[in-house]
Amino acid sequence: MDERRRRFEAQALPHLDAAYNLARWLSRSPADAEDIVQEAMLRAWRAFDGFRGGDMKPWLLSIVRNCWRTAGADVRRRGQVALSEAGDALPSGEPSPEATAQGASEGRRLGALIARLPDEFREVLILREMEDMSYREIAKVTGTPIGTVMSRLARARALLKEKWERT
């Protein structure tokens, strides 16, 4: 395997779960998420020579986000609406050891509420709470100033909290 390919796999593939998680929450669809991630990874591979060190994860996730926006624009042009049931937003795979029966139903409810948050709030919440990214990294992914990240994150949490405590 050549050096460029080896470096790409070593640096990009560890973030595959992060890429898929973001694509899945943004698109709210498992099939769309796979297409978005595949497209994003190929774009990243083609642009890899232009990637000069730095943090791979924010760079990769910003490509995922751009692919999702492009895909969304295509869907809108065709006059379709990409809406799925809130149930689709459930995580696949095994629940964590801590997830008790009660925890699982709480999780389902939280997932459904997050899936209904407006895009600009949903993305910062996912990046912060699930990907554990810093404000600076989130700003890189979303292409917004840090101040915007902070206010959107506060708004996202307030919206989610309000709905969570009401239901």
Added chain:
Amino acid sequence: MSCPELLRTQAYLDGELDGTAAIEAARHIETCAACQTSSASAARLGDALGRADLRHRAPPALRERLIAAIDAESPAHRASFVQRSFWAGAMSGAAATAAAAGLAFTLSLPPSTWSLAQSIADDHIAALLSGHPIQIASSNHHIVKPWFAGRAEVSPPTPDFPQQGFTLAGGRVDRVAGARAAVVVYRHGGHVIDLFVWPDKGSILPRNTTRHGYHSIFWKSGDLDFAAVSDTESSELEKFVALVRSAGE
């Protein structure tokens, strides 16, 4: 309910502030009811998100498809495809295991428990820097224990272990996880050990951590949550925790 400092409070709880900025934010939270309410509910929400485990994992087939798609874009390497794909498969298994291990670690450290670890260490450091780590100075547990009544939300155990070199020095009250926590202060050689005690509200405790040379050990006992913080040797802190735990049983 909103406070103009809310974004700074949020940044503090997210672990985005350091040094004096962190200490200033912590002081502000102590005096601001709106920020206390919002940080307590942010912690509840963060814990719930951590418990819910909502992160999606990439399906294994996606990884395979990706490798194939990249292969398709590298025609020069098709000749070695069979041999390499065996190794790529073996590698991706190893990478998946490593990713899963990394994931398990991040999942057991949801942001809110991480900020709890940070806020407790910051409280300890801020108290030392202020020169007033103790609000009630006494080595007599009959004085220290009742002092907390009406000040902290819990009545903490205040055992004294002079023979083992951990002497009761006094107490103070700090905010932890939105509660007025009792902090029992001990001296050990030239070091100060803070024992934080607050009501257990079912939240997940952080892992034991070391930040900037300060060790923190967390545990639950009965309906209380505990944290011991100090810059003493971590083995010494573990010894202290074992003594406190055995005294409580």
